[in-house]
Amino acid sequence: MSQDLGERSFYPRRGRVSKRHLDALHRLYPVLGVPAAPLSAGELFGRHADVVVEIGSGMGEATVAMAAADPGRDHIAVEVHPPGVGNLLAMAEETGLRNLRVHDGDAVEFLARHVPPDALAEIRVFFPDPWPKARHHKRRLIRPANVALLRSRLRPGGVLHCATDWPQYAEVMMEVLGGDPQLRNLHDGAAPRPEWRPVTKFEERAVRAGRPVTDLRFTRVPVRHGRLISVASLPGVEAHMKHRPLPFALPAYLVLTLALGGVVWWLLYTGSHEASQVAWYCYGSECSTDDFRGAMPVIGGILAVPLAAAAWPLLRGAAPGVSLLVAAAAVWTGFTDAIRDYGVTEDSVVGWRIAALVVGGLAAVQAVVAFASALRTSGVGNAWRGRRSAAGRVHRYENPHDAKGPAVVSFMDAFETRHDVPVTVRRELVGRPVTVWYDPTSPQDSTRVSVGEPQWSMVGRSRDQVHTRLRELLPVPEDHRPEPASDEEDGATGPVDLAGQLDRLAALHRRGDLTDAEFSAAKRRLLG
Numbered sequence: 001m002s003q004d005l006g007e008r009s010f011y012p013r014r015g016r017v018s019k020r021h022l023d024a025l026h027r028l029y030p031v032l033g034v035p036a037a038p039l040s041a042g043e044l045f046g047r048h049a050d051v052v053v054e055i056g057s058g059m060g061e062a063t064v065a066m067a068a069a070d071p072g073r074d075h076i077a078v079e080v081h082p083p084g085v086g087n088l089l090a091m092a093e094e095t096g097l098r099n100l101r102v103h104d105g106d107a108v109e110f111l112a113r114h115v116p117p118d119a120l121a122e123i124r125v126f127f128p129d130p131w132p133k134a135r136h137h138k139r140r141l142i143r144p145a146n147v148a149l150l151r152s153r154l155r156p157g158g159v160l161h162c163a164t165d166w167p168q169y170a171e172v173m174m175e176v177l178g179g180d181p182q183l184r185n186l187h188d189g190a191a192p193r194p195e196w197r198p199v200t201k202f203e204e205r206a207v208r209a210g211r212p213v214t215d216l217r218f219t220r221v222p223v224r225h226g227r228l229i230s231v232a233s234l235p236g237v238e239a240h241m242k243h244r245p246l247p248f249a250l251p252a253y254l255v256l257t258l259a260l261g262g263v264v265w266w267l268l269y270t271g272s273h274e275a276s277q278v279a280w281y282c283y284g285s286e287c288s289t290d291d292f293r294g295a296m297p298v299i300g301g302i303l304a305v306p307l308a309a310a311a312w313p314l315l316r317g318a319a320p321g322v323s324l325l326v327a328a329a330a331v332w333t334g335f336t337d338a339i340r341d342y343g344v345t346e347d348s349v350v351g352w353r354i355a356a357l358v359v360g361g362l363a364a365v366q367a368v369v370a371f372a373s374a375l376r377t378s379g380v381g382n383a384w385r386g387r388r389s390a391a392g393r394v395h396r397y398e399n400p401h402d403a404k405g406p407a408v409v410s411f412m413d414a415f416e417t418r419h420d421v422p423v424t425v426r427r428e429l430v431g432r433p434v435t436v437w438y439d440p441t442s443p444q445d446s447t448r449v450s451v452g453e454p455q456w457s458m459v460g461r462s463r464d465q466v467h468t469r470l471r472e473l474l475p476v477p478e479d480h481r482p483e484p485a486s487d488e489e490d491g492a493t494g495p496v497d498l499a500g501q502l503d504r505l506a507a508l509h510r511r512g513d514l515t516d517a518e519f520s521a522a523k524r525r526l527l528g
């Protein structure tokens with residue numbers, strides 16, 4: 001596996017495993033254990049229910065009691081200590097619980113490698129090892145990188161519940177959880193102690209020693225929009241993304257669009273329909289009227305602009321076209337009905353009707369083209385075919401002079417396994433973060449991999465920052481790196497040498513191995 005998961009939060013403990021626990025491990029793990037393989041909770045539990053993961057279930061007594069009291073949800077305990085796993089398995093068998101399974105292993109590894117993003121309703125970390133010595137703090141389970149991982153495995157709205165009896169660790173937890181932009185505290189400070197959590201040996205000991213127990217409950221903030229394409233699908237890339245949330249939720253834009261659309265239609269339709277009924281007073285070249293119907297077309301035309309703005313979050317690039325189409329259709333219908341209702345002659349309104357037809361036609365074309373392009377970049381078609389998206393980088397673009405050519409796209413699938421797949425891509429996708437759509441059942445299959453642009457207008461802050469992060473996470477494999485030409489070999493010196501180095505830099509940039517910023521910086525360094 002290519003991803004470094006950092007310091008482990010435990011020392012492998014060697015201790016005697018009792019006969020009872022050994023027997024349970026051998027006999028029951030194949031039945032009640034969760035294998036180190038992609039998690040499908042539906043298959044595991046034989047139903048589709050919310051899934052709760054508890055990290056570090058210890059000897060498992062509390063876990064069994066909590067699962068028994070919560071039959072509507074499925075519980076997975078993850079523990080590295082074999083006697084604890086054995087004890088929990090034995091108790092699960094005794095109690096006959098159908099909603100409890102256990103994974104024997106490191107929870108960080110389990111979540112990173114085997115649990116897909118957005119899969120869990122709740123993650124519990126009760127009394128994790130506090131690692132009180134300063135030199136051991138790096139081993140603490142609750143640290144930013146692990147929290148980002150845990151949060152990514154929660155579905156939006158899911159809950160991360162931590163409890164500790166170490167006041168200093170509680171402060172750190174509050175800082176780390178509060179520092180994650182996609183987590184929100186469900187309480188004002190610490191949460192009340194949940195009545196449903198049985199008192200474990202650790203909690204009992206803390207209470208006896210007079211240490212306060214702190215509970216923290218945070219929820220993953222639902223991302224309301226702007227995540228049609230997840231460039232942020234790699235852990236660590238998210239930190240570099242700045243989501244620019246819309247000030248209101250999408251339904252508010254729908255209501256505003258419908259209301260404004262109605263007003264624009266009413267103003268333009270009525271203004272055109274009643275135009276022949278308005279009395280205008282003209283003095284020289286200036287005409288005026290005190291009839292509001294005379295001003296309606298102008299106001300309607302002006303309001304078409306806020307209509308496009310209100311529709312933008314819903315229709316994106318198609319919004320201006322749709323807004324103009326509404327306006328043009330209102331004018332056309334207004335004048336057409338005026339011919340019928342007021343006996344207005346066709347000749348007198350022919351200019352207006354042709355203008356409405358032309359504007360409406362152009363607007364319709366704009367809307368259709370923009371809609372088709374939005375559909376393409378949003379990957380709706382790919383999502384339909386069951387493809388998943390991931391952030392990736394294109395490198396080894398072999399024909400920098402052609403608009404399209406063979407290259408390699410690197411990405412990590414939902415289980416954080418890296419894939420380097422040969423693809424044919426457009427040149428403009430080289431050297432920038434891309435969205436890769438792949439078939440989760442065969443991510444390596446190049447015929448099922450497509451590469452496209454992310455929707456930067458929605459999620460991107462700095463392409464270079466994200467690309468640099470992607471380059472760290474997805475380094476170009478050794479055998480893909482171009483051989484550095486030696487100066488002695490080609491006998492170049494002085495300015496020729498410089499030109500050669502510049503050429504090599506440019507070639508690396510074209511292949512996608514250097515970002516724009518890295519290329520500019522290296523060029524500046526070379527040129528002094």
Ligand SMILES: C[S@@+](CC[C@H](N)C(=O)[O-])C[C@H]1O[C@@H](n2cnc3c(N)ncnc32)[C@H](O)[C@@H]1O
Nearest residue numbers: 009010056057058079080081106107126127200
């Ligand atoms: C202090 S005990 C608390 C046990 C239990 N939650 C309780 O309250 O009784 C912490 C437990 O977490 C387990 N643990 C530590 N790091 C872990 C990891 N990365 N994955 C799974 N279990 C872990 C340890 O083996 C230990 O059993």
